[in-house]
Amino acid sequence: MAVDMKKLLNQTIILFIVGIMILIGQRIGYGTDIIGAIPGILMVIGIAVFALFMRAVTPKLQFPAFAWASLTALILSMPFMPTSEVFLKFTDQVNFLGTTTPILAFAGISVGNKILQLKKLSWKVAIVAVFVFIGTFFGSAIVSHIVLKLQGII
Numbered sequence: 001m002a003v004d005m006k007k008l009l010n011q012t013i014i015l016f017i018v019g020i021m022i023l024i025g026q027r028i029g030y031g032t033d034i035i036g037a038i039p040g041i042l043m044v045i046g047i048a049v050f051a052l053f054m055r056a057v058t059p060k061l062q063f064p065a066f067a068w069a070s071l072t073a074l075i076l077s078m079p080f081m082p083t084s085e086v087f088l089k090f091t092d093q094v095n096f097l098g099t100t101t102p103i104l105a106f107a108g109i110s111v112g113n114k115i116l117q118l119k120k121l122s123w124k125v126a127i128v129a130v131f132v133f134i135g136t137f138f139g140s141a142i143v144s145h146i147v148l149k150l151q152g153i154i
Helices: 005-030 034-057 065-077 084-091 096-113 115-120 124-150
Strands: none
Touching (some): 005 034, 005 096, 034 084, 065 084
């Protein structure tokens, strides 16, 4: 179970570049103080690096890095954890929507690089995608409606 340290280092460098992009995007889009958001973005990057490392050292577990990152952030932010106050204080300075721009750009590049593989899946994938989008939309609308109704807003 040897970890490819060169690959992990390259991924870490890319995460730092994305972190800088996020900070710049937040400054431009939301007027967020870059200096105030640096500790939070460093924590997010640290969790991402930890998640990539855990995925590398547990290849037989079939647990994706995203799940490791989510689980780690969840544990660090639980109210009974001694880390929650500091973790939430700093990560609250990172605007969630500011993180989506580079993520979506990289997702688009990733899909674009696999366009030939997507062509092989046939037209049925498009139908499944449409039903997923419709289901997600209506599911979100139903949950929102129920919550707003329970709160007496509508």
